[in-house]
Amino acid sequence: MTSAQVKPAVAARMPTTRRYLMCAPEYFTVEYSINPWMDPTKPVDKALALAQWTALHDTYVELGHKVETIEPQPGLPDMVFAANSGTVIDGRVLGAQFRAPQRAAEADFYRRWFVENGYHDVVMPTNINEAEGDLAWTGRFLLAGTGFRTDPGAHAEAQEILGVPVVSLRLTDPRYYHLDTALFVLNEDEPNVAYYPAAFSAGSLRVLRRLFPDAVIATAEDAECFGLNGVSDGRNVVLPIEATGLAAQLTERGYEPVFVDISELRKAGGGPKCCTMEIRG
Incomplete structure (x- = not known):
């Protein structure tokens, strides 16, 4: 092999221990449609959804992460998608305000969880903000x-409440109605991301490339x-089994893919990250 054929060595990637909040899909079903993936006419296997969620939960534990859980509530089938109900940075909690009335009640259950677990700096948004x-x-x-979901005004509100710089990105494909369906952070050291270009506006795509x-x-x-x-911890990346x-x-x-099956949860437009809120601080 010539020197021109030798690939540069990939630096070893180090995982960091994370803390996650999850909600079991005890009441999970698809009884309404608020995104293009949801079809109430297609049956949902609740037992399989719970098994898939449990496998995801156990995967995080096996990777060394701490997983907290919140009690699911009847009448809130999408409460399993914990990522939509809070953003936590340095111990400050910015709650959620949902666009769809079917999910509105979820926000206060998550707010109460944070208060009951010792978080005193909890602020609920005034703009539509799906965390x-x-x-x-x-x-x-x-x-x-x-x-599609979060209002542009929520971006400035997040910057003010969380005290961090905010970069706005516009989504244009209704199938990728949340940012976390089109992009995720791989590591926070460099930092770097993975994303799907066709989900973003031309201007936002230029921002991402820059x-x-x-x-x-x-x-x-x-x-x-x-x-x-x-969901990445800087080394291990939890992905749907189809994302080969x-x-x-x-x-x-230099990352280590870790596959999980989320076929039932995907019927409501959710995957690993949707089920996983990260608690930072």
């Missing part, structure tokens, strides 16, 4: 999505199986 569904912390600044010139670029196939709804193309790219970058 980590549209807010992604990079370690240096907050990427904030808008276009901020992350070495980003992992996902294919349409990766996006359609919710591969961009992944994305996994191959990540492996080349």
Whole structure:
């Protein structure tokens, strides 16, 4: 092998222990449609959804992360998607305000969980804000999505309440209605992300290219199986089992893909990240 054929060594990636909040899908079903993935006419296997959620929960524990749980509530089938109900940075909690009335009640249950667990700096937004569904912390600044759910005004509110810089991004494909269906943070040291370009406006795409010139670029196939709804601890990346193309790219970058099956949860437009709120501080 010539020197020109030798690939540069990939630096060893170090995982960091995370703390997550999750909600079991005890009342999970698809009884209404608030995104293009939801079809109430298609049956949902609740037992399988619970088994898949449990496997995701156990995967985090096996990776060394701490997982807290909140009690699911009857009548709130989407409460399993914990990421939509809070953004926590340095112990400050910015709650949620949902666009869809069917999910509105979820926000206060999560607010109460934080208060009951010793968080005193909890602020509920005045603008529509679907939390980590549209807010992604990079370690240096907050990427904030808008276009379908979270209002643009929530971005400025997040900056004021959380005290971190915010970069706004516009989503344009209704299938990728939350930022966390089109982009996720791989690590917070560099930082770097993986994203699906076709989900963003032209201007937002230029911003992403400027901020992350070495980003992992996902294919349409990766996006359609919710591969961009992944969860990374800086080394281990939890992905849907179908996201094989994305996994191959990540492996080349020194990450370790960890596959989970989220087929039932995907019927409501959710994946690993949707089920996982990260508590920072």
